[in-house]
Amino acid sequence: MKAFPTLADNGHITTQDGMDLRDWFAGMVIQSLAMNFESDPDWDAYEQADMAYAIADAMMEVRKDD
Numbered sequence: 442m443k444a445f446p447t448l449a450d451n452g453h454i455t456t457q458d459g460m461d462l463r464d465w466f467a468g469m470v471i472q473s474l475a476m477n478f479e480s481d482p483d484w485d486a487y488e489q490a491d492m493a494y495a496i497a498d499a500m501m502e503v504r505k506d507d
Contacts, residue, residue, distance in 0.1 A: 466497035 444465035471493040 463494070463497050463501055466500045467493040470496045 442462045444460045444462040474489045
């Protein structure tokens with residue numbers, strides 16, 4: 442699923458262009474995680490990225506229920 446699908450000329454939404462929704466969710470999450478990075482300098486960027494995608498995956502899963 443795309444986060445920002447584009448409209449085709451006929452007005453229908455196409456998902457050929459745009460960022461994946463999972464990536465967009467992870468990008469939003471990583472901003473929050475990075476804000477807290479100074480409080481735990483042992484937590485490296487790879488761990489933050491893993492956590493961001495884990496949270497994004499949870500968000501995608503919960504979204505299926507709606």
